Every structure is written in C-alpha cells, then in structure tokens.
Amino acid sequence: MKFLEFENGDQMPMLGLGTWKSAPGDVYNAVREAIRIGYRHFDCAAIYRNEVEVGQALDDAFRAGDVKREELWITSKLWNNAHGQENVEAALQQTLSDLRLSYLDLYLVHWPVALKAGILFPEKGEDFVSLEERPIPETWKGMEALCKAGLARHIGVSNFSVKKLSELLKACDIRPEMNQVEMHPFLQQPELVSYCHENNIFLTAYSPLGSKDRPDFLKSEDETSLLDNEIIKNIADAKGCSPAQVLIQWALARGTAVIPKSVNPERLKQNFEASNVQLNTEDMEKISKLDKHARYVRGVFWTMPGSPYTVADLWDE
Helix, strand or coil, rough: CCCECCCCCCCEEEEEEEECCCCCCCHHHHHHHHHHHCCCCEEEHHHCCCCHHHHHHHHHHHHCCCCHHHHHHEEEECHHHCCHHHHHHHHHHHHHHHHHCCCEEEEEEEECCCCCCCCCCCCHHHEECCCCCHHHHHHHHHHCCCHCCCCCCEEEEEEECCHHHHHHHCCCCCCCEEEEEEEEEEECCCHHHHHHHCCCCEEEEEEECCCCCCCCHCCCCCCCCCCCHHHHHHHHHHCCCHHHHHHHHHHHCCCCCCCCCCCHHHHHHHHHHHHHHHCCCHHHHHHHCCCCCCCCCHHHHHHCCCCCCCHHHHHHH
8 A cells, every 4th residue: 555644744545435426225334345455544524414324334443443543544524514613612612523533644625615604515605604794714724723623634625626725825824745637548637636746735636437436416427438438448348457457556646545335245346456566667658648637527517607616716727
C-alpha cells in the first residue's frame, strides 16, 4: 500500500473505500469486509446519510479486535447547510457521534456552495445562501478551530478550483492539506494537479470508475463509459486485470489518493488489489490522450432558477 505523508508525519493510505451511494444495510457489511481485506482508509460524508451505519461497523470492528482506531484513516465532510464559523463544530460533533469516534483524521468542506440551515438538498433558489453572505474564509476559521482543538487532525476542501484554492490560501492560518475532486482519465485536470503539487496540497480522486451507479438526475444521455473504453480495456487485457483496476492504478500512479466505492465483496477485493497492477510509461501516455474534460458530477443541481451559483462560477471555467 502506498501512502501520502503529511507534514506532521501522519500517513494516509492512498487507496481508500468511498461510501457515497452505499445504501443502508449494505454499507455496514462493506466496511466490515473492507477492513478484513486490508482497507484502512474510509471516506465518509454527512450528506451520504449512512454515517451511523458506518460508525456501527467501525465500532464492531474495534470491539472484535479486527483493527485499532489508530490504524484507520477516516475522512468526513462538512455539508453545505453548516457553512459559517459558528456552525462548523456542531456539524463535526454530529458526524463524530454518528461515526462513534473522538476525532477525524481529515475533515473537508464538501462544496464551495452554501445552503440555508436545515436544508439538506435545495428544491428552490431561496434555499441557497451566496458566498458573499457566507464567505469561505469565515467557514474556514471554524475548520481551523477544529484542527486546533484536535477534533480533526487535518482539514481540507472538496470540489475547489485553482482560483478558489488560491483565494483560500491568502486568507487562512492553517492551509488546506487536501482537495478531493472528481478525477479520472476523461477528467485529468492537469492544471489543478500541478497547482496542488506546487502548494503542498494533496489530491483525492472521487468517481474514479465513472460513477455508473449515481442517481439518474446526475446522468446525461450522451455520456460515455470509462469501464467500456477500448484503450482501458486493452490495457486491462494486456495486464490480466480488470478495467477498474487499471483506472485505480492510474490514479495512484499520478500520486493522487483514490476512493472507489463498492459493496460487493469480490469487487472490494479486486479494487484493493489494484495496487499490485503496474502501468508503464506507454500505458500512461495512452491514457493521457483520453482526457476530454468531461465531468460525471457536473454540479448543475446547484444552478436552479434563483440560485446565486452557476456552473461557470462553480468550476471557474
């Protein structure tokens, strides 16, 4: 297993298990099985609505002696309705209670988008709060307080562009140490990768396999499948592995963490074993040519009529 090492010496396993879209009843077994397989990095979020079940799985694993808390890396995320310095700690305390933990290894601002208190997901423009009213630097002060209190060992962001990272770096006391973004061969984001490396910000790739099981409202009719791409399939055939393993190893080879999701025991094992796949320079060059800046999670759900957010402003493109 490869690790990302933080300035204080903490090491995050680069391959983790994502829990987005893992249904109640499935995620408990997936986490327990993943720990048995060897996963030590679990990516969670309040909005996934399954942290209570993840917490039960973690607690049972600790009690069974399968793993110790200090051997795991647990990430979670601040949801959009808890932006604002005064709201951050309460949101984290709820996550800690749900996960049955006393601290997180990493806590992220989930989106550079703010919602009114009590709104889980917007239904109308009035459900939003603009970033002029809820500036990211103010929310970040709350994140920094968590870090100073030891409730989160590391803090970072998710879905942040170079522009938004640059603005935050100018306003922070504790810099973000992670940016979790959609990243795969169809969306390689070389400028963002370069910027983060230059500024000592690690990257985690979500939806690395194309997120075929995401909700229908996030899908478009003309999207193409990563797993069915001929170049990916040909490389997989040559390596004697699965297309998913090629995609996971591609992310690892770029120096990014990656969090594929599955609740299927066999796929959990296959995904974990992607660390053993070797991609050579020729393989990486072939994959580099697949980039078409195509997002599977485009963020259009934040841009309904009356919303202060647009897709262009969200990604600064």
